[in-house]
Amino acid sequence: MTIKTLDLGKLKGYQTRTVSIDHLPELQEDIEKLKRQSLLDKQLVEEYLKFNFDIAAKLPGVQTLIVLSEPSPITKVGFAWQGKVYEFRVPPGYVWREADARVKEALGQSIESAGFKVERARVPEKTLAVRSGLAQYGRNNITYVPGYGSFYRLYVFATDAALPEDNWGERTMMKACDNCTKCADNCPTHAITADRFLLHAENCLTFHNERPVATADWIKPEWHNALIGCLRCKEICPVNKNQLKNIVDGPVFTEAETELLLTRPAKDDVPEATQKKVAATGVDYSYEVLGRNLDLLIKNQHPV
Numbered sequence: 001m002t003i004k005t006l007d008l009g010k011l012k013g014y015q016t017r018t019v020s021i022d023h024l025p026e027l028q029e030d031i032e033k034l035k036r037q038s039l040l041d042k043q044l045v046e047e048y049l050k051f052n053f054d055i056a057a058k059l060p061g062v063q064t065l066i067v068l069s070e071p072s073p074i075t076k077v078g079f080a081w082q083g084k085v086y087e088f089r090v091p092p093g094y095v096w097r098e099a100d101a102r103v104k105e106a107l108g109q110s111i112e113s114a115g116f117k118v119e120r121a122r123v124p125e126k127t128l129a130v131r132s133g134l135a136q137y138g139r140n141n142i143t144y145v146p147g148y149g150s151f152y153r154l155y156v157f158a159t160d161a162a163l164p165e166d167n168w169g170e171r172t173m174m175k176a177c178d179n180c181t182k183c184a185d186n187c188p189t190h191a192i193t194a195d196r197f198l199l200h201a202e203n204c205l206t207f208h209n210e211r212p213v214a215t216a217d218w219i220k221p222e223w224h225n226a227l228i229g230c231l232r233c234k235e236i237c238p239v240n241k242n243q244l245k246n247i248v249d250g251p252v253f254t255e256a257e258t259e260l261l262l263t264r265p266a267k268d269d270v271p272e273a274t275q276k277k278v279a280a281t282g283v284d285y286s287y288e289v290l291g292r293n294l295d296l297l298i299k300n301q302h303p304v
């Protein structure tokens with residue numbers, strides 16, 4: 001179902017849902033309740049859950065939240081090292097600059113051109129996507145959209161346009177998960193457990209290799225399977241079967257570039273041409289982790 005009132009032609013290429021801003025307190029409560037129950041790791045809350053529910057302060061007269069999804073592939077990146085080229089994967093969602101620009105342009109042409117404002121909203125995107133009916137949770141705690149599986153990027157925007165469709169419901173899990181535990185069985189860190197639905201996010205490999213702090217001692221280097229993040233609970237999932245072919249070629253780093261990156265140089269000490277390649281991997285947003293993660297993958301000779 002797409003937005004109907006304004007001429008949102010440009011948005012029709014996306015799977016989209018709209019939600020009345022009146023549901024914002026319920027969305028906030030979904031997270032606050034877990035905090036009160038002490039189910040969310042302190043570091044996760046401080047470093048990742050930096051939501052802003054006071055959207056009206058930024059966008060007076062805000063009326064509607066727009067949830068938008070765009071398919072996103074795996075990116076394959078090559079590193080020449082000691083006479084071989086190692087290929088490592090970057091999971092869907094990390095290479096986002098062009099996708100973000102496309103989405104912003106589409107919103108500009110459809111909503112802003114009609115005289116309304118649009119702002120990115122820093123809210124829990126998965127919870128909203130599922131409550132809006134756009135997506136459903138998988139047991140692995142990420143969300144799935146029909147036709148995209150979990151291989152997509154999620155966006156939430158707020159607008160002062162009053163869009164009439166208010167899509168709001170309970171959080172649901174995919175039917176496919178009823179008799180399946182493949183993601184949990186394939187998770188190297190046991191972050192997905194049977195005793196609760198909520199991910200043990202503080203155990204997720206992504207939580208450790210996305211941040212520049214040293215990865216925890218209990219994490220075995222050979223568990224790392226991507227240049228950043230982790231693909232294990234997604235690649236095993238039967239619902240993603242058709243998405244796994246969705247791989248695009250990213251940059252290939254020369255032997256000299258790989259050697260340099262392994263020394264973990266400051267970004268400014270990296271030649272501009274190499275910096276451009278780094279940007280094309282998507283890892284530049286957390287540049288400090290690149291050399292460390294590369295080291296973990298290459299040293300373990302773990303080409304994917």
Ligand code: B12
Nearest residue numbers: 048091124125127142143154172173197201204206229230
């Ligand atoms: C914090 C965060 C992380 C943390 C914590 C992950 C987590 N599960 O919370 C870490 C660093 C570990 C992480 C990892 C990844 N992330 Co992340 N992350 C986020 C972020 C910033 C917030 C997520 C959040 O709200 N967490 C808080 C928890 C409480 O929310 P929740 O997981 O939705 O929990 C709900 C359910 O558990 C539900 N619930 C509780 N009990 C029950 C019972 C039933 C039956 C049901 C149905 C539901 C239910 O209630 C909770 C609250 O609503 C979002 C961006 C954003 N602004 O939203 C991206 C985001 C969620 N991440 C994303 C991605 C891609 C990933 C990775 C796949 C990256 C990778 N490795 O490749 C992994 C996946 C790990 C995993 N299995 O979940 C995408 C997800 C896209 C998608 N397809 O769903 C997002 C939306 C970014 C984006 N814009 O694309 N991430």
Ligand code: SF4
Nearest residue numbers: 138139177180183237
């Ligand atoms: S692997 Fe199975 S249980 Fe996990 S998300 Fe996919 S269908 Fe659901």
Ligand code: SF4
Nearest residue numbers: 187204205230232233
């Ligand atoms: S991303 Fe990796 S570590 Fe995190 S839950 Fe999925 S399989 Fe486990």
